[in-house]
Amino acid sequence: MHTVLPDTPGYFFGVSVVDLGKRLRKNELTSVQLTQAALDSIGRLNPLLNAFVHVNREGALAQARQADQALASGADAGPLHGIPVAIKDNIDTFDMPTTYGSAHFAKHRPPIDARCVARLREAGAVILGKTLTHEFAYGPTGDRSLQGAAHNPWNLQCMTGGSSAGSAAAVAAGLVPLAVGTDTGGSIRIPSALCGTVGFKPSFDAVSVEGVFALSSSLDHVGPIANHVEDAALLFQVLSGQAPMPSGQVRSALRLGWIDGHAFCGVDPRIESQVRRIAGERFAQELKPVNGFEQLVPDLRATLIALQRAEAYAVHAERMKEHPGLFEQEVRERLELSAQVRGWEYVRALQTQLTLKRRMAELFEHYDLLVMPTLPVTAPLLDQREIEIAGQSITVRDALLSLTSAWNVTGLPAISIPAGRVAGLPVGLQVIAPAQQDAWLLGVVA
């Protein structure tokens, strides 16, 4: 097995940003040193991982020098000051190419930063480079883009998952301590689970999507990928402008609902039992099965499909007409399908989405958190398109999206945190909170 982890990781493997911040402020290290460590790790490992598609070497070092000078002069911009951060390549950066993973934008350089990048710069972060995105973020495998496939650091022959493929691989392998991703059906949580990082999809609208190339405007979210929940919380705080939860507010007696993944699709029994055990240990609470959830699943699935397809085609209609050959084949085929959704089906989907949000609010009258696996499988092989789960064959695409996309439709905050490994590959535990309870969820899970 060709691997990077756990034997030859990058500098930031498992490193805590909270800890880095303390050391920066004690002068035990500098932002230039951190940035150089990131550049060295990228130089050594990125040829194996293909996580970064562009690195702003000189620009990042200049930002790091500025960060060091500012800190030395007492101008502390906050917890991300001087910390190297990677940005998914579907997010605009004025000082780097931004290809959206597509040949359509091979030479694109946006005039201004996305809102979330601007916020990071204001917070003193060092914007290191751009990470591989599945073409136009339209795919959960992370192996179809202008720049090819990202490789899973735990097994280079496996996919990272996507679409925030490079962001998860870069953090998992220790190339950077933090990365920004986007999530429309699971695109932060899927690669986080497959690569073993923390990935947080905030509540809908909690983080601005201005300057993020749209996939599906009613489902798109921006969020953090990190080694630790505390670090994800720091990044979320900067991205959203929301204050963290005061530490006293974590409730001791949580009502935890366990959602049976089989409501959605088959689940690898090893993953199921491991996630359930680890969740029980982590929260030291009983998990109560949520009954009847499977009744919502057909609506959740149909709503996602109608919203995502219609909105995605609305973004790409002219490109599909004028330059269809520039799309990667799978993405083009998916867009062709997407053109078929009827207007009235989309209208129904918007209505059903409102109903589902109400249903979830009702469910959360009985639970504080919902818990389930992030994925029913560990990382498939690169280019693999079918997979067997418990003797049943399913497309890799459907398997990867099966347990995450419900929380895009309902707009609820959902986090994937590492839950050990199965057969050497990472597994994710997914925790879902009521709408707008982002800071609380991060506090509880940390």
Next chain:
Amino acid sequence: MHTVLPDTPGYFFGVSVVDLGKRLRKNELTSVQLTQAALDSIGRLNPLLNAFVHVNREGALAQARQADQALASGADAGPLHGIPVAIKDNIDTFDMPTTYGSAHFAKHRPPIDARCVARLREAGAVILGKTLTHEFAYGPTGDRSLQGAAHNPWNLQCMTGGSSAGSAAAVAAGLVPLAVGTDTGGSIRIPSALCGTVGFKPSFDAVSVEGVFALSSSLDHVGPIANHVEDAALLFQVLSGQAPMPSGQVRSALRLGWIDGHAFCGVDPRIESQVRRIAGERFAQELKPVNGFEQLVPDLRATLIALQRAEAYAVHAERMKEHPGLFEQEVRERLELSAQVRGWEYVRALQTQLTLKRRMAELFEHYDLLVMPTLPVTAPLLDQREIEIAGQSITVRDALLSLTSAWNVTGLPAISIPAGRVAGLPVGLQVIAPAQQDAWLLGVVA
């Protein structure tokens, strides 16, 4: 020519509700007398007009007796206290059948009142009966419904226009002094212009559509039909809960923009010159031509079509599948067309609608009011489906919707007021105001 007007009108022909209110309070007449006068007028003229599809004779008289007793005891519910009002039959009433003009609901009786009807009852109005609607309000001609066609009181062989066909005919002929209509592409203003009443489509969302059978949820409006602008304002006040504009606020120097109807389609030159002349006299102001408006027309038209079709089919998908034969043929054919709109086109239409609203807000930086004809033609014959305007043939449907639907797409308040007659048939002057300026528009036009 078979006519009701102007020779044999009903009791309320041209009567002022403001005046009726004064006389009620002076004990010069009673609500029971007014209600009986309405019932008598309906008994005499409705066989010719087919404006009412249900009359709640006993219930209305009981309401009128209560209104008289309340007024006698000093409990005055406001300006509509004791006034008979007609309700379009696509609006739910708990005490009468509500067919939505369709065989699908031939025996339907809703359990509760629509919000707007409940407001009228609270305001002491006498809910007299239900007026003919084009089937499911899906048509501007008013001659296709479970109950057949409504007849224009100025020429019984002509259409009333629709879809609020019966409401406009009932007020125009003097069967009632006030009626409630709905307007998705012009359905209050079109029959008002063709029958010679005042018809007001408020700002989007100014009046609740709860309990109104949906045609197109992003375009549907509820509003008043009346003899006089002041009366329409009283009814709007009750429907919306908005206070009237204080009388001192009417500006003397108005900036009036004249929109050339030819931006949308051909206009009968007699209508154009008459409306322009009457608008100039009424406002005693110069009308300045709005330049470049024709550039917005393709987007206005395409947006209306995509929104209305997709939303309408979303309402009727199951009925179209299970009982297509119960639809009137034209409505069924239109729904078949409506099923074809693509989801991505609908998504684009929602985006374009937002852009168009912004464009209109910009235009209203230069004008206080926009003025134009309500319709390019006078009332076509019943069942007529093509019409010639200035030598060019156009479908009656397109002609009727051509000048009104833009204000549904943009959600702006728009009123049609009588502007004399051409060849014996009424003509409407349309006045459009900035968003949310409903009370101001009514005040200025009165």
